[in-house]
Amino acid sequence: MAVISADTRDRIKRLVSDVLEVESDEMTDTSRFVEDHDADSMRLIEILSSLELNLKVTIPQSELPRMVNLSGVYDVVGEIRP
Amino acid sequence: MTAATLAITDWSAVSPFGTGRDAFVKGVRQQQSTAVQLDRERWGGPDDVACLVPDFDVRTVLGKKGTRSMNRVTGLAVATSGDLLASADGLEVPRESTAFVLGTTVGSAQSTIDLTRGSLTGERPYHVESGLIPYAVMNGAAGQCAIWHGLRGPNATLSAGRPGGLVALNYARRLLLSGRAAAVLCGAAEEYSDARAWIDHHSRDDGAAGPVLGEGCALFSLTTQPELPPLAELLAVASGTFADGDREGAVARCVRRALAAGGAQAQQVWVACPSGAAGAEGDAEIAALNGLFGASRVGTPVAALIGETHAASASFELAALLSRAEDDASCAGRTAVITSVDPGGTAAAALLRLRPDR
Numbered sequence: 050m051a052v053i054s055a056d057t058r059d060r061i062k063r064l065v066s067d068v069l070e071v072e073s074d075e076m077t078d079t080s081r082f083v084e085d086h087d088a089d090s091m092r093l094i095e096i097l098s099s100l101e102l103n104l105k106v107t108i109p110q111s112e113l114p115r116m117v118n119l120s121g122v123y124d125v126v127g128e129i130r131p
Numbered sequence: 132m133t134a135a136t137l138a139i140t141d142w143s144a145v146s147p148f149g150t151g152r153d154a155f156v157k158g159v160r161q162q163q164s165t166a167v168q169l170d171r172e173r174w175g176g177p178d179d180v181a182c183l184v185p186d187f188d189v190r191t192v193l194g195k196k197g198t199r200s201m202n203r204v205t206g207l208a209v210a211t212s213g214d215l216l217a218s219a220d221g222l223e224v225p226r227e228s229t230a231f232v233l234g235t236t237v238g239s240a241q242s243t244i245d246l247t248r249g250s251l252t253g254e255r256p257y258h259v260e261s262g263l264i265p266y267a268v269m270n271g272a273a274g275q276c277a278i279w280h281g282l283r284g285p286n287a288t289l290s291a292g293r294p295g296g297l298v299a300l301n302y303a304r305r306l307l308l309s310g311r312a313a314a315v316l317c318g319a320a321e322e323y324s325d326a327r328a329w330i331d332h333h334s335r336d337d338g339a340a341g342p343v344l345g346e347g348c349a350l351f352s353l354t355t356q357p358e359l360p361p362l363a364e365l366l367a368v369a370s371g372t373f374a375d376g377d378r379e380g381a382v383a384r385c386v387r388r389a390l391a392a393g394g395a396q397a398q399q400v401w402v403a404c405p406s407g408a409a410g411a412e413g414d415a416e417i418a419a420l421n422g423l424f425g426a427s428r429v430g431t432p433v434a435a436l437i438g439e440t441h442a443a444s445a446s447f448e449l450a451a452l453l454s455r456a457e458d459d460a461s462c463a464g465r466t467a468v469i470t471s472v473d474p475g476g477t478a479a480a481a482l483l484r485l486r487p488d489r
Contacts, residue, residue: 067199068199068262070195070196070197070198070199091265094261095200095261095262097261098257098258098259098260098261099260099261099262101255101257101258102253102258102259102260105254105258107255
């Protein structure tokens with residue numbers, strides 16, 4: 050599996066915590082967006098589009114089910130942009 | 132004829148006078164002018180002055196949760212409806228069956244333009260801030276008010292330009308008379324933004340000075356079952372269009388239709404309130420009212436104090452009328468007229484009875 054840099058991880062974490070309106074230190078790699086951070090379907094789409102916009106990548110919507118926490122997002126982005 | 136009473140039981144406004152009904156009443160009473168020099172760090176439009184809601188920042192006022200992408204017009208509407216629901220004099224608002232009706236021009240010109248620009252300048256057309264999308268459509272504000280406050284009744288947005296607040300009253304009237312809602316929060320909102328300022332600037336002939344722009348939101352609680360004597364009763368609303376340039380005739384027609392529908396005589400009207408439109412529209416509106424009621428019964432628009440608030444202007448005019456009625460017992464049981472006209476060719480008039488049961 051492709052691994053992304055620590056810088057990119059930090060950047061992703063900032064983008065996601067910004068969309069979810071939580072402080073970065075409230076999130077762990079495995080805390081879940083919906084269950085732990087009150088995200089709804091709209092927020093999940095916002096996460097996807099924020100990553101696309103800021104990392105200049107295109108993420109297929111079919112990857113959304115894997116993007117339940119930061120760890121899942123790192124995996125998805127890593128496969129698209131090693 | 133004993134039709135159901137359409138009672139206005141309470142209202143609130145977030146306006147250049149400040150937040151809440153008391154601030155608005157005080158502003159009207161003291162004839163406070165509200166134009167301020169714009170901070171060039173914050174605003175980049177063509178204006179040097181505007182009438183802004185003082186210290187209004189969406190995330191400061193509403194908190195950091197659920198507000199990341201919220202635009203100013205939505206923040207103004209959510210704050211106003213929150214203030215109204217918190218007081219709700221004479222109306223134990225059943226939120227499950229409360230409708231929300233909001234007049235607007237185009238929602239937020241700023242959000243619409245920001246989203247479009249993002250799509251045109253991004254790496255891909257779909258690389259846009261998706262959080263902006265709900266607010267880049269014009270019903271974003273009304274929808275968010277319902278979500279934020281748990282209002283489960285009908286939710287409507289009326290894009291009607293300057294008469295928006297009066298057209299919204301008519302929509303609320305129909306919802307109540309047809310039994311679609313037990314109560315309606317109804318009014319209009321307009322934000323100040325660079326985009327709106329530029330659109331206003333470029334919509335005039337080169338070099339022509341425009342009115343000072345204002346912003347804010349005013350909302351009214353309407354019900355057919357008031358628990359306390361209402362502040363006013365909505366008797367009739369009439370609206371129409373004009374394609375022949377005869378603004379004065381269009382306003383006069385709306386007023387006559389409203390008077391006829393409400394069973395009122397022009398000579399009995401306590402006061403007629405024009406909307407304070409700039410230029411030819413405003414001149415025509417005042418000429419129509421002077422002709423029908425005589426200049427002594429034509430009020431001075433609150434726009435002189437809070438600026439041109441476009442979609443919100445008629446709602447602010449109603450708020451100003453109710454403010455004046457609080458201070459003047461002689462209006463009890465009398466009728467009043469509010470008019471509006473838009474350069475785009477629409478006009479409207481509402482007929483109300485003030486303090487009907489006191």
